[in-house]
Amino acid sequence: MNGKEIKRAVDISARTGSILLRSGADITRVEDTLNHMMRSFGVKKYDIFTITNGIFLSASADDAPEGMGDYTRICEVPKNSSDLGKIDLVNTLSRDIEAGKCDMDGAEKRLEEIENSKKYNVFVSLGAAAVASGAFSYLFGGSFVDALLAALIGFSYYILFIQLDKTKLSKLLTNGICGCLLALLSVACFRLIPGVNLDKVIIGAIMPLIPGVAFVNSVRDIAAGDYISGTIRMIDAIVTASGIAIGVGVTILVFTRLSVI
Amino acid sequence: MDLQTIALNVIMSLVATAGFSIAFNIPKRHIFFCSLLGVVSWIVYILLRPSVGEVAATFFGTCAIVLMSRILAVVRKCPVAVLLIPGIITLAPGSAIYYTAYYFVTNDTQSAGRYGFLTLKLALAIVLGIIVVTAIPMPHVKKLINRIKSEHNGAGDLR
Known part of the structure; x- marks a missing residue:
């Protein structure tokens, strides 16, 4: 994987994680989902750290020398609400990514849909x-x-x-x-x-x-x-x-x- | 407890949990199962309450719903939280919180203390119920369900 792809994979994962946290998911679920996604996207060297109001993600390209070519994202998630429907949608998305039914383009589109998904009237x-x-x-x-x-x-x-x-x-x-x-x-x-x-x-x-x-x-x-x-x-x-x-x-x-x- | 009371309790807890599922924006396809779990936990609670007291009854009600939501989450391939949270609200110590506040402001310190302590005990019963059942490893269930649903990709999460 080159640097550009790594950056994209990290960005998509960060976005997914922040949707999950904003909707009120527990930490184990967020970290598991991000792990599955990063691995399915083919990122080999990465670290994830999550707390209730923030996500820290960093990954490096396969061929990068030690300590070089790292890409890091920090996401702040200021307010939690409870929207269990979104957690369910992200769960389905992460399953599809893991099963190979959804690539990065598809994932970006699906995330857009999830973010705009309507609540009940x-x-x-x-x-x-x-x-x-x-x-x-x-x-x-x-x-x-x-x-x-x-x-x-x-x-x-x-x-x-x-x-x-x-x-x-x-x-x-x-x-x-x-x-x-x-x-x-x-x-x-x-x-x-x-x-x-x-x-x-x-x-x-x-x-x-x-x-x-x-x-x-x-x-x-x-x-x-x-x-x-x-x-x-x-x-x-x-x-x-x-x-x-x-x-x-x-x-x-x-x-x-x-x-x- | 007669049959009519139980039937009314079943209907009311079903309605209450369904209402919460909608307030938490749970998709339509899960609402029935959420409500079902709410009914199970409430029925376990009211059937046990006369003999073991409300704290222990809350504990067993919590155990029942956590166990069922973990199994159902695998079957229905959805996060445990989606099934667990609406159903567990029926066991939330809402009345104990109210009576604590009520006796606190009406200067009945003894009753306020009693209900405050009860709130704490009920909350701890829920905590213990969740922790105990979450700690049970369930690899067999996962394998069994995997075998039954082998045409699908992977089983659900057991958390």
Whole structure:
């Protein structure tokens, strides 16, 4: 492989890795995928180092003398979200590359498609979050009225959450504001409709905010020995959960002091 | 627990996990299997909870879903995370977090401490469940599935 091809292989791998990290993949998956890709592209001498918010890749041409002709890329991945669909698409791509069904040109085209792949319609996502909230409220012991209210509240605050998630606001604040809003709406329902269990409505409605992806990935990273990445994600999960707790807590504190609940 | 309660629990956990799968943007072809795993983990949890307590029940629920998602990931050739994450949310200690915050702000320190500790224990049960089942080597499953699906290229990842 000459220097130009090496550069291209590293660039494609770096792009793949950053898509995976941005979508919330665990470190072992990212490193495995990049290893498969580099080997399938025919790069023999390379090194990969990945943490939750960055990828370091370096490779050298076969005929280059020791310490010469290296090509290195550093990719920063500032923000993670959870888009498990993209992880699945990249997984399929890496399988195709390994099976020899896809070369570098094909890979670049497929990556372009994956980056532009559509999420579900906003209303479908909102509806899904609402239905999940309602179902959780029931599972945790709420009545059907509680479940219905949790679904309505889940729908209304999730609109705000999707908007806030796009901005650069800190996770603590985003989740705090959403927690505050959902508690506010729940207290309103509690006052207006008799027989509503305030706790069951709130518990159902907070479930879409729970940092499941961050927590599960953190544990899997730590289990795989990637302690730095696992710690970063664990802090992320704790900050998110604290944000929810602070938002809900402060609202309830205010209303308790006002003797409304 | 009577049959009607169980049936309602199955439906509700199915709906809840399907909702999460869509919120996490999981492709349509995986959603049914994600929901199925969510149901299994929840049913394991509610059936065991009366006898062993909620922490141990969460542990076994987690074990069940991690094991099943590792096997299904090989069969369906997709990352484990896609199957695991929506289903495991049903076991997330959402109610414990809420009660901790609630008793904390209403100055009931004793209850706040109890629920805070419960949150920690539930989180640790999930951690242990994931670590224990992830540590089980599964070369036989991979080989078996490889043999069954020998016309395809390679089996899935067992992580």
